[in-house]
């Protein structure tokens with residue numbers, strides 16, 4: 045589905061990502077772990093094509109097609125959907141209007157209700173929204189978009205306890221539907237790449253593979269739960285020494 | 292009491308007096324617009340092109356959904372009819388003959404010698420519309436008026452008086468436009484509006500001029516105790532120069548005024564648009580909201596609030612978008628407090644559309660053009676009600692064009 049090859053990215057003349065390689069296969073949910081400032085957000089923003097993230101070398105492939113230099117909307121219409129960490133205040137743009145435009149004929153009523161977003165329909169997107177409300181509004185828009193791959197940047201951060209359940213389970217529903225085993229999920233066909241700093245999201249969604257990103261490079265990959273456990277015990281410093289040992 | 296004699300003298304003395312703001316036009320280059328025109332009994336019988344011209348400034352030729360219509364072409368009235376029998380709508384000259392008392396309202400708020408434009412309008416004995424909502428009468432349907440420029444190289448002079456008596460409510464939609472073959476002309480428009488105790492005037496004005504037209508409206512609104520005045524002003528099409536600075540005087544306790552201004556300056560256009568509120572009574576309130584866009588022209592967004600009475604509250608908001616580097620936005624907010632217990636605030640911002648906002652929408656699958664269009668539409672949406680579908684369509688088209696020009 046999505047393949048990143050030797051990706052090196054600069055922001056404002058500073059190299060934030062170096063030779064990043066990763067993959068998300070069809071039906072897979074992969075996560076990226078890493079300390080603050082590792083470059084996780086930079087990676088996701090680059091995958092979506094946001095300006096300011098300059099690809100110095102490497103390639104991004106989506107469904108086999110090279111999208112490295114495609115515009116954001118071309119990527120979106122090909123089936124990439126993103127929830128960024130801090131979406132902008134969209135003054136003057138009502139949630140209802142954008143949702144209608146994204147959803148087309150799809151009826152979003154029920155989804156809006158289950159995300160408790162009905163009363164936000166007439167509001168300007170993100171303006172005066174709480175952390176949890178922003179994420180719920182993003183999920184509603186993503187549901188309308190129904191992409192082939194979801195990119196989530198720390199969906200659990202800045203969210204109140206009340207919202208986290210609904211956000212976690214909605215993410216699981218969107219990505220996996222009812223299916224719980226990877227074989228099934230392959231049939232369902234949706235993929236996801238989720239950045240998580242705390243790993244809290246794993247309480248809600250079964251992930252297939254984890255990558256650890258430190259200082260702009262992928263340190264290692266493996267089983268999500270095992271790796272999270274290890275990081276909880278040893279911290280991210282261990283990843284760096286571990287990588288050195290392997291080399 | 293102003294005598295005709297003294298007014299004339301003052302006007303004559305002001306014939307060369309330049310306005311405080313805006314490009315200086317030489318009125319000698321324009322002849323007086325024709326004072327006669329063909330009278331149209333039924334606006335529905337106008338040719339399709341003229342009907343479209345009316346529709347594009349919010350004036351519905353069939354009169355459907357309107358309580359009355361008055362159309363002025365050049366300096367002559369070409370149509371006047373009312374279906375709402377409780378409301379008075381007629382040419383001002385006619386009303387002056389009918390009501391002797393009206394002379395006290397005429398040239399009372401706008402001084403004849405404010406500048407050469409008011410002086411000329413006075414000396415030309417400008418005609419226009421007279422609308423009056425009698426005490427306690429509340430219009431269900433808006434009254435529509437249209438001021439049309441029908442001839443080339445002329446100056447059109449207009450004088451309007453609107454009176455909302457105690458506890459009455461009046462909605463007015465005024466559209467100003469140009470016949471398609473008129474390129475160069477001047478429009479001078481005097482408007483004096485009175486909103487008496489407990490009355491409400493909801494006034495919407497759509498301007499739709501042409502590239503070489505100069506426009507100099509002079510408007511003062513007088514509000515008594517508990518009166519409300521809502522002004523919506525929309526100008527989205529190319530024009531040479533508009534300079535206006537309507538002033539609302541809040542003279543009675545609890546009066547409220549709101550000015551919404553929505554404007555687009557195209558290349559070659561200079562829009563010098565302000566609104567001014569004078570708080571002369573306690574407990575008065577005002578909101579001045581201006582949303583302007585330049586696609587290459589100049590916008591000067593002025594706003595002024597002068598607080599002379601306690602417990603008054605006013606907020607001024609000027610937001611300007613610059614869609615390309617040929618355009619200029621200048622926001623000039625002025626706040627003046629002459630008493631201590633008063634709250635006047637302002638918020639001004641000019642600049643480009645945030646890239647981040649455009650990309651947010653693109654990440655949802657909108658093209659860059661669609662994204663800019665959506666942001667512009669939201670930017671200009673200050674919630675004006677009663678806009679007919681045709682005008683809304685025209686506005687949407689203009690916004691789509693603006694979206695393209697931002698690329």
Ligand SMILES: Nc1ncnc2c1ncn2[C@@H]1O[C@H](COP(=O)(O)OP(=O)(O)O)[C@@H](O)[C@H]1O
Pocket residue numbers: 055056058060078079080081082083084085086087
């Ligand atoms: N515009 C920028 N210019 C320079 N440095 C930046 C910019 N944006 C982010 N950074 C830096 O790049 C690093 C990676 O940031 P980020 O991708 O947000 O990390 P993460 O999401 O893993 O916490 C951080 O050190 C951050 O301060």
Ligand SMILES: [Mg+2]
Pocket residue numbers: 084085086129197
């Ligand atoms: Mg981050």
